[in-house]
Amino acid sequence: MKEEKRVKAITSQNDDFAQWYTDVVKEAKLCDYSSVKGCLNYLPNGYALWENIQKDLDKRFKDTGVENVYLPVLIPESLMEKEGDHIEGFAPEVAWVTHGGIERLEERFCIRPTSETLFCDHWQKTVKSYRDLPKVWNQWNSVLRWEKTTRPFLRSREFLWQEGHTLHATAEEARERTHMMLDVYYDFVTEDLAIPLIKGRKTESEKFAGAEETYTIESMMKDGKALQSGTSHYFGHGFADAFDIKYLDKNNKLHCAYETSWGLSTRIIGALIMVHGDDSGLVLPPRIAPTQAMIIPIAQHKDGVLEKADEIYKTLKEAGIRVKVDDSDKTPGYKFAEQEVLGIPVRIELGPKDIEAGEVIIVRRDNHEKINIKFEELTKKLPEIFEAIQKDMYNRAQEFLNSHLDSATTMDEMTEKFKTNRGFIKAMWCGDETCEGEIKYETGGAGSRCIPFNSENLSDKCIYCGKPAKHMVIWGKSY
Amino acid sequence: MKEEKRVKAITSQNDDFAQWYTDVVKEAKLCDYSSVKGCLNYLPNGYALWENIQKDLDKRFKDTGVENVYLPVLIPESLMEKEGDHIEGFAPEVAWVTHGGIERLEERFCIRPTSETLFCDHWQKTVKSYRDLPKVWNQWNSVLRWEKTTRPFLRSREFLWQEGHTLHATAEEARERTHMMLDVYYDFVTEDLAIPLIKGRKTESEKFAGAEETYTIESMMKDGKALQSGTSHYFGHGFADAFDIKYLDKNNKLHCAYETSWGLSTRIIGALIMVHGDDSGLVLPPRIAPTQAMIIPIAQHKDGVLEKADEIYKTLKEAGIRVKVDDSDKTPGYKFAEQEVLGIPVRIELGPKDIEAGEVIIVRRDNHEKINIKFEELTKKLPEIFEAIQKDMYNRAQEFLNSHLDSATTMDEMTEKFKTNRGFIKAMWCGDETCEGEIKYETGGAGSRCIPFNSENLSDKCIYCGKPAKHMVIWGKSY
Numbered sequence: 001m002k003e004e005k006r007v008k009a010i011t012s013q014n015d016d017f018a019q020w021y022t023d024v025v026k027e028a029k030l031c032d033y034s035s036v037k038g039c040l041n042y043l044p045n046g047y048a049l050w051e052n053i054q055k056d057l058d059k060r061f062k063d064t065g066v067e068n069v070y071l072p073v074l075i076p077e078s079l080m081e082k083e084g085d086h087i088e089g090f091a092p093e094v095a096w097v098t099h100g101g102i103e104r105l106e107e108r109f110c111i112r113p114t115s116e117t118l119f120c121d122h123w124q125k126t127v128k129s130y131r132d133l134p135k136v137w138n139q140w141n142s143v144l145r146w147e148k149t150t151r152p153f154l155r156s157r158e159f160l161w162q163e164g165h166t167l168h169a170t171a172e173e174a175r176e177r178t179h180m181m182l183d184v185y186y187d188f189v190t191e192d193l194a195i196p197l198i199k200g201r202k203t204e205s206e207k208f209a210g211a212e213e214t215y216t217i218e219s220m221m222k223d224g225k226a227l228q229s230g231t232s233h234y235f236g237h238g239f240a241d242a243f244d245i246k247y248l249d250k251n252n253k254l255h256c257a258y259e260t261s262w263g264l265s266t267r268i269i270g271a272l273i274m275v276h277g278d279d280s281g282l283v284l285p286p287r288i289a290p291t292q293a294m295i296i297p298i299a300q301h302k303d304g305v306l307e308k309a310d311e312i313y314k315t316l317k318e319a320g321i322r323v324k325v326d327d328s329d330k331t332p333g334y335k336f337a338e339q340e341v342l343g344i345p346v347r348i349e350l351g352p353k354d355i356e357a358g359e360v361i362i363v364r365r366d367n368h369e370k371i372n373i374k375f376e377e378l379t380k381k382l383p384e385i386f387e388a389i390q391k392d393m394y395n396r397a398q399e400f401l402n403s404h405l406d407s408a409t410t411m412d413e414m415t416e417k418f419k420t421n422r423g424f425i426k427a428m429w430c431g432d433e434t435c436e437g438e439i440k441y442e443t444g445g446a447g448s449r450c451i452p453f454n455s456e457n458l459s460d461k462c463i464y465c466g467k468p469a470k471h472m473v474i475w476g477k478s479y
Numbered sequence: 480m481k482e483e484k485r486v487k488a489i490t491s492q493n494d495d496f497a498q499w500y501t502d503v504v505k506e507a508k509l510c511d512y513s514s515v516k517g518c519l520n521y522l523p524n525g526y527a528l529w530e531n532i533q534k535d536l537d538k539r540f541k542d543t544g545v546e547n548v549y550l551p552v553l554i555p556e557s558l559m560e561k562e563g564d565h566i567e568g569f570a571p572e573v574a575w576v577t578h579g580g581i582e583r584l585e586e587r588f589c590i591r592p593t594s595e596t597l598f599c600d601h602w603q604k605t606v607k608s609y610r611d612l613p614k615v616w617n618q619w620n621s622v623l624r625w626e627k628t629t630r631p632f633l634r635s636r637e638f639l640w641q642e643g644h645t646l647h648a649t650a651e652e653a654r655e656r657t658h659m660m661l662d663v664y665y666d667f668v669t670e671d672l673a674i675p676l677i678k679g680r681k682t683e684s685e686k687f688a689g690a691e692e693t694y695t696i697e698s699m700m701k702d703g704k705a706l707q708s709g710t711s712h713y714f715g716h717g718f719a720d721a722f723d724i725k726y727l728d729k730n731n732k733l734h735c736a737y738e739t740s741w742g743l744s745t746r747i748i749g750a751l752i753m754v755h756g757d758d759s760g761l762v763l764p765p766r767i768a769p770t771q772a773m774i775i776p777i778a779q780h781k782d783g784v785l786e787k788a789d790e791i792y793k794t795l796k797e798a799g800i801r802v803k804v805d806d807s808d809k810t811p812g813y814k815f816a817e818q819e820v821l822g823i824p825v826r827i828e829l830g831p832k833d834i835e836a837g838e839v840i841i842v843r844r845d846n847h848e849k850i851n852i853k854f855e856e857l858t859k860k861l862p863e864i865f866e867a868i869q870k871d872m873y874n875r876a877q878e879f880l881n882s883h884l885d886s887a888t889t890m891d892e893m894t895e896k897f898k899t900n901r902g903f904i905k906a907m908w909c910g911d912e913t914c915e916g917e918i919k920y921e922t923g924g925a926g927s928r929c930i931p932f933n934s935e936n937l938s939d940k941c942i943y944c945g946k947p948a949k950h951m952v953i954w955g956k957s958y
Contacts, residue, residue, distance in 0.1 A: 035558060035600050036551045036588060044616070052545060067523035069531060071553065072515045073590070073621060074574075074636055095553075097590065098721035099575040100625040109515060111552070111576065111590070121514050123755060137523070142620075142669055146579040158551055391836045 005259050010341070017223040023164050024273055025152045027341050036276045038150040038157035042266070043344065046153075048290035049269055051159060054140060056145050056192050056288070057162070057264065060184050065276065066138045066164060071118040074109040074139075079117045081164045086116065089209025093145040111144040116235075116261055117212065119165040120243035122377070129248045129255070130169055136177070136210035138164040139423040153228075155269035156170045167257050169247065176256035177236040185230035193268065194285040195219050195275050195393040196401050198424075198474060199230065200450030205433050208218070208261075212236040218449045218474065220401045221274035224422025226449045226478040229271055230252040232262035270479065275397050276366075283345025284368050285393050286386035293382065298332050298351030308355050312378065319379040323348075340365060345389055366393055379404040393411035405474075409459045411442060414475070418443045426471035426475040439475065449474040489820070491758050494606075496702040503752055504631045504821050507522045508762050512917065517629040517636035521745070523842040524821065525632075527769035528748055529639060533619060535671050536743065539663050540617055541853070545643065549753040550597040550691070558596045560721035562721040565595065568688025590623040593691065595740055596716075598644040599722035607728045609648055615656070617643040618787070632749035633706075633958045638659050640744035646736050648726065650715065657713040660741040661694045666707035670768040672747065673873040674698050675706065675753050675880050676905075679929030683889025684912050691715040697928045697953065698755035699880045705928045705957040706942060709740035709752055755845075761822025761933060762845050766864035769775040772861065773818045774804040777811050777830030788833050791827070791857065802827075819844060824868050825861070845872055856890050884953075888938045893954070899921045905957040907948035909941030918943050918954065928953040 010027055011019040023468060025031060033039070043049065043102065058068075074097060081087045094110040094242055112118070123135060131218030140162045151157045168174040182199065189195050202214040211233035218227045237256040240246075245257045276283040286292050297309045309325050316323040326335045332349075339347045349361040360378065362371040366389050373381050404423025408414035425446070429435060440447045451471045462469050484703050490498040498549040502911050504510060509525030512518070521529065537547070553576060560566045571587040591597070603613060619641045624852055629635045642682045643660060648654040648818065661678065663691050668674050683692040690712035698708045718726075724736045757760040765771050774796065776788045786806050795802040805814045813827075818826045828840040839857065841850040851927055883902030887893035908914060930950045 017719075032601075032605075034551050034597065035555055039551035039553060041551070041597075042549040043600050044548055047548050050549075065567035067527070069523055069526050070521040070621075072513050072520070072528075073623065074515045074637070076514055077499070094580065095576045095588075096578040097574045101571045101573065105842065118520075122511075122520055126511075128801045144552065158553070160549060242756060357525045364649075446854060 010206060010279060010281060011220060013277075014148075016445045020279070022152070024195065024277055024281050024341075028343065030269070030273075031152050033152075035298065036157075038147060040152060040156045040158070044161070045290070048273070049284075049288065050266055051141060052288050052290060053192075053268065054162075057117055057184075057188050058140070060188055061138055061162075061164070061353060064136075064180060064184060067138050068139060069137045070141065071110055071115055071122065072137050073114050074116070077108045077110065079121055080110055080249070082117060082120075082457075083210050083239055086210035086239075088145075090145075093147065095146055096143050096402065098453065112141075113145045114261075114263075115141075115143075115163055115241075116259075117414065119167075120239050120245060120259075123167050123257075123405050124243045124245045125353060127167065127245060127247055132245060133167060133169045133257070134173065134177075135165075135167040136163055137166065151270075151479075152456070153266055153273070155267075158171040158262060159266050161263050164262045166260045167240070167245065167253065167389070168259070169249070171258050174236075174260050178213070178260045178262070181260070182217065182232040182258075185217050185232070185262070185264055189229055189268070190394065191220070191271055192285070192287045194287075194390055195229070195271055196394065196398040198401075198450065198452050199454075199475065200229055200452035202231070202450055203433075203436060203448045203473070204447060205436060207312050208233045210235065210239060212238065214329065216450050218476075219271050219275060220404060220424065220476075221479070222277070222400070222402050224424075224476070226424065226476040227271045227477065228449075229262040229268055230262070233260060234260070235259040236370055265387070267479075276393055277343070278302070281338075281341035283393070284343035284345060285390050287347040287390055289343065289345050291324050291342070291344050292322040293348055294335075294344045294388060295323065295327070295350060296332055296335045296339065296347045297327060298349055298354075300327060302352050304355060305350065305352060310356075312360065312375070313348065315379060318383065318434050321379075321382060338340070346385060364389060366396075366479070407458055409463060411439075411463060412464060415443055416438075417444050418477075421433055424449065424474050426458060426472055426474055427463040427471045428459050428461060429455075429471050430465055430467045431470040432465065434465075435462055443475065445477045447478060449476050449478065489758060489760060492701060492756075498751075499756075499758070501631070503760050503820075507822065509752075510631050511749070512631075515636075515643075517626060519635045519637070521630060521639070524769070524877060525748065528751070528763075528767065529745055530673075531767050531769060532747065533641075536663075536667050537619070539667055540641075540643070543615075543659060543663060545615050545617045547618060549618050549620065550594055550601065552620075554594070554596055556587045556589065556590050557587055558600055560790065560945070561596060562689050562718055563746060564665075565689035565718075569593070572626065574623050574625055584697060589793055591620075592622050592624045593740075593742075594618070594620075594622075594642055595644065595718055595738075595851050596722075599718050599724060599738075600648075602646050602736075603722045605726045605910035606724060611651065611657075612646060612648045612726060612736070614646040616645065617641055623897070630749075630958075632745050632752070634746075638745050640742050643739075643741045645739045646719070646724065648728070648734065649737070650737050650738065650940055653715075653739050654713055655738045657692070657694060661696065661709070661711040662738070662753055662821060664696050664711070664741070664743055668708055668747070669873065670697070671764070671766045672751055673766075673869055673876060674708070675751055675873065675877040676911060677929065677931050678881075678930035678953055680913060681710070682912075682927045682952070684915060685927060689714065689940045691717065691720060691937075695929050698750050698956075699753060699903065699955075700750065700958070701751070701756070701879070703883050703903075705903065705955040706746065706750045706753070707928075707957065708747055709741070709743040709851065712739060714738040714740070734938045746958075755872055756822070759816075760820035760828075762848060762872070763824060763870050765824040767849055768822065768824050769801065770821070770823050771801040771865060772803075772804050772825050772827055773814075773820065773823045774827045774829060775811055776800065776804070776806060777828055777833075779806060781831050783834060784829065784831060788829055789841065791829065791854070794858060794862065798861075800858075800861060825864060842867060845875075860875065885936055888942060890918075890942060893918075894922055897925050897956075903928065903952055903953050905935070905937060905951055906942040907936075907938050908952045909944055909952050910944045910949040911941070911944065911946075914941055914943040922954065924956045925954045926957060928955050
């Protein structure tokens with residue numbers, strides 16, 4: 001019993017959500033801090049999640065014509081400085097390399113915080129004509145930002161992500177790509193991660209450094225806070241001009257080029273934990289779970305139990321299901337608890353009585369439902385159960401989001417609601433950055449998450465200053 | 480015709496092998512140099528090769544129980560210094576980070592040249608008992624080594640690779656893993672890349688910094704030079720002791736732990752180019768080729784040609800073949816030349832006459848053989864042709880290696896042979912590092928490639944000093 005207690009050493013969400021998060025990350029062995037302050041070790045259980053995210057998302061990218069590349073980890077200071085807004089945004093948080101081997105470098109290099117400048121530099125040298133366009137490139141890599149405070153997956157100095165960069169002949173085509181990639185993120189996160197989203201545009205103050213427009217998908221954690229889950233930026237020709245990227249059209253006329261970039265990072269694993277997890281640990285959607293089913297033999301010392309478990313394992317594996325058997329010498333109760341901490345979508349219980357009855361007991365991780373299934377129906381029924389879990393998880397999260405998305409038309413109403421309830425609040429805004437800042441201050445930190453594509457006209461006036469409203473904004477505290 | 484000439488702007492191998500290599504890398508658009516001196520941009524055609532290498536090799540790793548992780552890009556100087564041989568080997572070629580944002584760091588970090596120290600540091604903190612062993616981990620990442628001279632894929636400051644690191648309870652188990660991973664490399668490179676190899680052990684002077692034993696797979700380029708294609712290291716308990724990694728056995732007794740590491744990098748793309756390439760460009764083995772077949776319509780303006788090309792494209796794609804159609808407005812001749820430069824294993828020619836005859840013409844890249852195939856037989860015959868190409872390419876490379884692997888029993892014979900022939904020479908050696916160095920000097924740079932597992936007793940004496948021979952060594956110039 002001591003062992004069983006140990007794996008259940010997870011603080012309750014209601015007692016302390018932040019501690020619950022830290023406990024889950026630790027107990028599920030997803031990652032830990034390395035000896036490099038603020039940098040993570042992504043351990044097998046955590047990295048396997050990222051590998052599945054990569055696999056699914058990369059396929060979606062390639063279906064839209066994306067090609068993968070890899071550009072250097074270092075950026076010369078002179079390149080980094082070419083676009084003014086960009087360096088201003090990133091300068092305080094980059095790490096600088098000053099020595100190579102024993103020699104001091106003539107020019108400093110920073111470790112990439114993002115790679116717009118390297119892509120621009122390459123395109124400046126290689127793109128000459130309309131025939132060279134478009135470029136629709138992406139890289140899976142890590143970036144480094146010298147953050148002061150860090151939290152596993154949510155904010156660390158080095159993190160894993162993908163950064164897509166594209167170059168186009170026209171503004172129209174670049175805008176189309178910006179929205180296309182936001183849609184790819186939306187479909188991936190809602191379909192594969194079962195996380196409901198709000199799609200929208202960032203306000204001026206929340207834009208990416210150097211972008212003309214930034215679009216975002218925002219998700220809501222179980223504590224009511226927002227997590228920016230992916231962004232897609234339209235640059236216009238700002239970067240291209242700063243780097244002097246020009247192309248000749250069919251009539252030999254010189255034109256400026258248009259760019260986009262878009263990224264999704266290991267932060268999304270934080271969302272996966274905080275949208276679906278419960279007091280027993282992780283709850284993983286079947287489509288992304290590294291292990292979808294754990295077979296747990298009961299009374300495994302008895303004749304035929306392990307043999308049958310192995311037979312079922314082989315049958316399911318052949319059917320393309322990601323399955324494991326826990327035939328270790330731990331007690332079944334301990335194994336159940338462990339499978340729950342890890343968020344494995346179903347466990348398959350199999351004991352002598354079940355074998356006699358020619359069936360197994362499936363226990364769903366998400367709602368603890370028990371389902372008896374005959375051996376011969378397992379390969380047919382299990383995928384159906386996975387799809388049911390996937391759908392139910394999405395629906396529960398969508399219901400949570402809906403019931404924690406309120407609106408307000410006065411500041412009193414808004415501050416009161418933020419004081420008493422978790423979640424987001426919709427309110428009208430004049431477009432002025434001062435009002436945006438004041439709203440955040442008065443609500444104790446609820447910033448503008450986005451101007452959602454699905455907008456309503458709640459009132460004609462800005463909730464703060466009373467001047468004519470320009471946008472409906474989703475306000476919320478965030479990670 | 481001018482266009483056709485341009486894509487054929489590749490120096491002949493016999494005229495200048497080094498220039499031929501540079502030309503192929505450039506014309507096939509595999510990579511180019513970035514603005515960061517000595518660092519490459521891996522472009523879509525080059526990175527797609529690496530992606531296929533990753534996919535195939537990663538599956539082989541996982542079949543042996545390897546789990547993937549990701550550890551930081553930075554290593555604190557104090558960690559890097561813990562194992563004496565290791566820091567001595569790497570100190571001259573690491574890049575140092577001294578500033579984070581605007582602040583000067585209290586301790587310098589180097590950008591990882593390899594990650595043994597980080598894995599050891601993590602295991603020192605987390606491995607306590609025999610239950611925590613073995614650890615069989617791997618990461619796909621980039622490393623940085625401040626090289627003076629660089630060449631695309633063969634030697635660059637930053638390169639992509641995988642580094643596997645394992646920790647075991649016994650020396651025996653660690654040794655077994657060292658050899659297992661060398662075998663995984665051997666099988667992958669010979670089967671998927673069609674590159675024949677010599678397997679063996681490195682001499683003391685060629686070992687990895689900190690290893691007790693280093694094993695290698697060596698391949699031979701068409702200029703007769705060797706390329707070290709993958710290495711697997713047995714560390715004994717040297718690293719574990721330096722980092723104080725100990726575990727308790729079942730009887731609560733403390734033991735030291737044993738380690739291995741093993742790596743294969745983007746250098747292997749250099750081997751792929753130089754083992755198979757010819758004067759027209761790349762020649763890719765079908766199993767690793769990003770595009771296996773290029774459909775080239777002839778007289779594509781004529782009724783039904785593009786439609787039929789598209790129909791065949793869809794049929795082949797559904798059958799799991801990596802196929803493309805070149806329906807651009809270039810001439811067929813230009814398209815042929817381009818497909819040859821890129822090394823695409825077969826082109827599929829399809830014109831009005833072929834459509835009438837109900838067939839296509841397949842042209843093999845490797846031997847220019849033309850094969851007529853009926854439409855309805857294409858999905859059956861094409862995979863057979865791929866397998867034939869794969870086998871023929873391997874056999875041709877094996878014949879080349881055999882016919883360029885000679886032996887010698889006197890220094891006169893050896894220096895003469897190295898003067899007049901390309902290739903490797905087998906000769907006996909006493910085991911003394913001085914002799915090893917002198918042999919390299921007198922042969923104008925032929926170092927010891929390895930002590931092959933398949934050894935012969937060519938003579939009882941060291942070819943240099945005449946003292947009793949301990950090993951047969953393969954000698955050769957190398958990349």
